[in-house]
Amino acid sequence: MKQAISINVNGVDHAGEVEPRMLLVHYLRDALGLTGTHVGCETSICGACTILLDGQAVKSCTVFAVQADGSNITTIEGLAANGKLHPVQEGFWECHGLQCGYCTPGMIMTSTQIVDRNPNASREEIRHGLEGNLCRCTGYQHIVEAVEYAAKKAGA
Amino acid sequence: MGKYVGERIKRTEDPRLIKGLAHYVDDIRLPDTLHVAFVRSMYAHGRIQSIDTSEAANMPGVVAVYTGKDIASKIGPVPCAAALPDLKVPDYRVLATDKVLFVGHPIAAVVGTDKYAVRDAAEVLHPGVFVEELPAVINPIDGVDTNSPIIHEHFGNNIAYKLTSGEGDIDAAMKAADRIVTQEMVHQRLAPIAMEPRGVLARYFPGEEELTVWSSTQIPHLLRTQLALMIGIPENKLRVITPEVGGGFGSKLNVYAEEALLGWISMQLGKPVKWIESRRENMQATIHGRAQVGTVEVGVKNDGTITGLRYNVIADLGAYHQLLTPAIPTLTGLMLSGAYKIPAIQMNVTGVFTNKMSTDAYRGAGRPEATYVVERVMDVVARELNMDPVEVRRKNFPAASEFPFHTATGLDYDSGDYEAALKKALDLSGYQKLREEQKKSRDNGKLIGIGVSSYVEICALGPSQAMPAGGWESATVRIEPTGKVTVLTGASPHGQGQETSFAQIAADELGVDMNDVTVIHGDTGVVQYGIGTFGSRATAVGGTAVLIAIQKLKEKAEKIAAHMMQCDASAISFEAGKYSRQAAAAVAAGTSEPVVPVGEAPAGALPDPQTEGRTSLTIQDIALAAHIAKELPPDTEPGLSATYFFEPKNFTFPFGTHVCVVEIDKETGETRIVRYIAVDDCGRVINPLLVDGQIHGGIVQSIGQALYEEVIYDDQGQLVTGELMDYALPKASQMPWFETDRTETPSPVNPLGVKGVGEAGTIGATPAIVNAVVDALSPYGVKHIDMPLRPEKIWRLIH
Numbered sequence: 001m002k003q004a005i006s007i008n009v010n011g012v013d014h015a016g017e018v019e020p021r022m023l024l025v026h027y028l029r030d031a032l033g034l035t036g037t038h039v040g041c042e043t044s045i046c047g048a049c050t051i052l053l054d055g056q057a058v059k060s061c062t063v064f065a066v067q068a069d070g071s072n073i074t075t076i077e078g079l080a081a082n083g084k085l086h087p088v089q090e091g092f093w094e095c096h097g098l099q100c101g102y103c104t105p106g107m108i109m110t111s112t113q114i115v116d117r118n119p120n121a122s123r124e125e126i127r128h129g130l131e132g133n134l135c136r137c138t139g140y141q142h143i144v145e146a147v148e149y150a151a152k153k154a155g156a
Numbered sequence: 157m158g159k160y161v162g163e164r165i166k167r168t169e170d171p172r173l174i175k176g177l178a179h180y181v182d183d184i185r186l187p188d189t190l191h192v193a194f195v196r197s198m199y200a201h202g203r204i205q206s207i208d209t210s211e212a213a214n215m216p217g218v219v220a221v222y223t224g225k226d227i228a229s230k231i232g233p234v235p236c237a238a239a240l241p242d243l244k245v246p247d248y249r250v251l252a253t254d255k256v257l258f259v260g261h262p263i264a265a266v267v268g269t270d271k272y273a274v275r276d277a278a279e280v281l282h283p284g285v286f287v288e289e290l291p292a293v294i295n296p297i298d299g300v301d302t303n304s305p306i307i308h309e310h311f312g313n314n315i316a317y318k319l320t321s322g323e324g325d326i327d328a329a330m331k332a333a334d335r336i337v338t339q340e341m342v343h344q345r346l347a348p349i350a351m352e353p354r355g356v357l358a359r360y361f362p363g364e365e366e367l368t369v370w371s372s373t374q375i376p377h378l379l380r381t382q383l384a385l386m387i388g389i390p391e392n393k394l395r396v397i398t399p400e401v402g403g404g405f406g407s408k409l410n411v412y413a414e415e416a417l418l419g420w421i422s423m424q425l426g427k428p429v430k431w432i433e434s435r436r437e438n439m440q441a442t443i444h445g446r447a448q449v450g451t452v453e454v455g456v457k458n459d460g461t462i463t464g465l466r467y468n469v470i471a472d473l474g475a476y477h478q479l480l481t482p483a484i485p486t487l488t489g490l491m492l493s494g495a496y497k498i499p500a501i502q503m504n505v506t507g508v509f510t511n512k513m514s515t516d517a518y519r520g521a522g523r524p525e526a527t528y529v530v531e532r533v534m535d536v537v538a539r540e541l542n543m544d545p546v547e548v549r550r551k552n553f554p555a556a557s558e559f560p561f562h563t564a565t566g567l568d569y570d571s572g573d574y575e576a577a578l579k580k581a582l583d584l585s586g587y588q589k590l591r592e593e594q595k596k597s598r599d600n601g602k603l604i605g606i607g608v609s610s611y612v613e614i615c616a617l618g619p620s621q622a623m624p625a626g627g628w629e630s631a632t633v634r635i636e637p638t639g640k641v642t643v644l645t646g647a648s649p650h651g652q653g654q655e656t657s658f659a660q661i662a663a664d665e666l667g668v669d670m671n672d673v674t675v676i677h678g679d680t681g682v683v684q685y686g687i688g689t690f691g692s693r694a695t696a697v698g699g700t701a702v703l704i705a706i707q708k709l710k711e712k713a714e715k716i717a718a719h720m721m722q723c724d725a726s727a728i729s730f731e732a733g734k735y736s737r738q739a740a741a742a743v744a745a746g747t748s749e750p751v752v753p754v755g756e757a758p759a760g761a762l763p764d765p766q767t768e769g770r771t772s773l774t775i776q777d778i779a780l781a782a783h784i785a786k787e788l789p790p791d792t793e794p795g796l797s798a799t800y801f802f803e804p805k806n807f808t809f810p811f812g813t814h815v816c817v818v819e820i821d822k823e824t825g826e827t828r829i830v831r832y833i834a835v836d837d838c839g840r841v842i843n844p845l846l847v848d849g850q851i852h853g854g855i856v857q858s859i860g861q862a863l864y865e866e867v868i869y870d871d872q873g874q875l876v877t878g879e880l881m882d883y884a885l886p887k888a889s890q891m892p893w894f895e896t897d898r899t900e901t902p903s904p905v906n907p908l909g910v911k912g913v914g915e916a917g918t919i920g921a922t923p924a925i926v927n928a929v930v931d932a933l934s935p936y937g938v939k940h941i942d943m944p945l946r947p948e949k950i951w952r953l954i955h
Contacts, residue, residue: 036175100651
């Protein structure tokens with residue numbers, strides 16, 4: 001039995017019917033075609049599927065689409081405004097904060113929350129904030145620098 | 157050479173990745189796509205009695221169910237490219253036929269219209285698979301025992317091969333020593349864990365009789381060849397595309413059962429079919445790495461001189477051979493000389509089948525094991541002789557003047573200055589001061605350890621004579637009529653950034669703007685045959701192919717330029733993308749800048765290259781002229797492109813020294829890396845930003861092996877570390893800040909002078925970390941601990 005949901009994603013209202021067991025990440029990817037959000041582990045360990053759900057960084061592989069009914073979601077596709085990269089996106093590019101790019105959308109979404117919550121975060125605090133996102137390529141150092149870059153830029 | 161090579165240039169591939177607009181396999185959407193889910197063995201070893209597919213096959217949305225018996229004669233075996241004397245090669249079918257040999261062994265494939273529906277059907281099918289469980293071979297040491305259960309009964313035992321390698325009189329070398337130092341070491345089984353799991357999308361076009369396979373692989377062309385053979389489609393009717401690939405680390409340097417099966421299913425059903433590996437499947441059925449248990453013996457003089465090294469090792473191969481499974485330990489044998497002059501070396505390896513997933517190439521692939529053996533034993537020797545570990549290393553280094561340097565493993569190291577890298581690392585770390593501080597800390601009851609590792613790795617794989625199937629790499633470079641440069645590389649980058657670094661090489665050599673260069677890879681329908689990206693080879697072999705292809709292209713461009721400027725080729729010079737007649741002639745002619753409006757042609761017409769009286773032409777002008785072809789020298793083909801297949805004459809041998817400082821919490825046994833200093837020499841550097849990234853990432857995978865990671869099967873062969881919840885990957889909060897520096901010793905093997913850097917961190921760092929921890933624990937009499945150095949293990953040692 002399908003259930004009706006309505007969700008605002010990246011500023012656009014979407015209404016549809018989904019199976020109650022459908023994961024939010026599959027709704028975003030398969031129903032809405034927003035494939036920038038990735039699935040990396042299905043157990044909320046790796047964070048590749050991180051999105052902002054009502055402003056909070058959330059792992060969309062362990063949220064049902066029906067639980068997101070009525071919410072506002074931002075995915076990686078919705079981060080750049082008017083064709084201008086978000087400071088965190090800029091930071092990842094400038095500081096070589098990505099290699100294969102698969103963890104990157106989730107990393108960036110989490111990083112936006114780190115910068116929002118504490119623009120003066122220390123390196124230790126940034127690393128703590130990134131704990132729920134795994135990257136197998138970069139060794140994290142360039143990601144930490146990317147977040148620092150973004151924090152500086154956002155504060156400027 | 158130009159304005160791009162050697163510069164910190166941010167990557168051209170990043171915009172699509174940071175915007176979420178890149179396409180990995182699962183992001184490619186085709187209409188009417190069917191989804192595939194696998195039923196996999198829950199048992200490590202068992203005999204399939206029967207499979208009842210009826211209930212699953214009748215479920216809503218299910219289109220087809222295939223079992224091993226259905227397809228045994230239709231799809232060829234999963235290939236192994238490694239050739240070793242007397243190697244036993246089991247028949248590896250894409251779905252299990254009679255026996256299941258590891259947890260995760262695919263038994264049946266369910267095809268349906270929805271990815272939830274096929275998972276449901278696979279769940280329903282599971283109880284329909286009746287398997288008689290058999291005793292499993294889990295520990296490879298038990299596996300060689302004559303009483304052991306036998307995995308492949310017709311082989312008579314579980315030994316896949318035995319091999320002895322090395323040069324020099326090892327017995328004499330040991331006799332010449334003042335003492336023999338022996339150490340047993342375990343290289344635990346690891347999971348590569350690319351963040352993007354594997355995935356395959358296959359689409360058969362029944363009219364054209366063509367099959368396209370999108371796969372998350374490191375080797376599109378090799379995969380195409382192998383898939384064509386497995387499923388019996390002509391190779392020229394099969395196209396393999398690697399879209400964005402989310403990491404590989406060797407795990408996608410392979411040909412997997414699922415790739416062949418998906419292609420075949422699409423041909424049966426005439427529709428696109430897709431399978432995206434779950435992380436659980438990735439832990440079970442994507443190759444693992446390392447998994448060696450060995451004993452190293454070194455003969456040593458009282459002054460620290462090593463006279464000989466012997467390594468007896470059992471390699472846990474898993475149940476089947478994947479593409480390179482049995483060859484990986486042979487790479488260990490090649491690198492057992494490390495950074496040292498050792499007159500005699502011998503490795504005796506026994507490859508053993510076990511009821512586990514196959515081991516194969518995981519970042520470093522056999523070389524981390526060698527480096528760990530050598531660099532750990534150097535510390536054991538230092539302790540035995542009461543010498544500083546640095547001094548033992550120095551005692552055995554070849555001098556910079558001794559290169560090319562022949563090792564007793566049969567290699568010729570291309571170039572190196574090991575002392576320079578060591579010295580730089582010691583200076584950067586303040587080694588002497590660190591030792592003094594360590595002494596003080598010890599007096600205050602703190603457990604501080606300092607570890608050093610001086611590594612050499614073998615890269616730029618490799619000369620074809622030494623490779624299973626071709627070690628060259630290819631490039632085609634063409635300049636389009638509008639002056640845009642297209643580079644087609646046979647390498648297949650998946651995170652390394654070669655769209656950027658190859659564009660740097662090309663832009664400099666052509667003297668054009670980097671923005672005018674596009675690098676294309678990973679599509680066998682577009683790119684000439686290539687080998688792929690692995691073994692730190694892409695830049696040293698593939699980048700060189702790009703460079704030489706451009707040089708060939710320029711030979712032709714120069715002839716056209718001379719013709720167009722009505723002078724002899726010898727009167728022409730090339731600089732910053734422009735061919736000029738000798739300066740004196742140019743002044744006399746009184747003309748200046750190009751007048752060809754490249755890229756501004758009126759609709760429907762190419763501009764006419766106005767060359768009358770010209771004394772200089774850009775290479776982009778010449779490309780246009782070469783396509784319009786009205787003004788070419790006699791016997792010159794139109795167009796401006798060149799292809800080159802570069803065959804390296806030798807491997808390259810990057811090296812370096814890492815210094816690691818750890819502090820161990822006595823109460824918890826937890827190791828914290830306080831400082832990490834890495835001085836690496838990867839030859840000439842194309843882009844320092846990318847090199848730093850490779851080094852950082854490599855070291856973190858080393859830290860993972862040293863401190864956290866281990867694939868664990870229990871005694872029955874159940875995979876205990878079946879998800880990322882159980883397998884400990886390094887996290888941001890656990891990692892230190894890396895202090896990196898470089899020495900730069902160009903390689904004479906290729907004209908770029910590059911060596912390779914993709915695996916350096918993973919090869920060099922592991923022993924530095926373990927040496928530091930053992931050093932910290934030396935007051936407790938600890939001489940060696942096997943990885944991973946988890947807190948519990950350390951806590952037990954000190955309590």
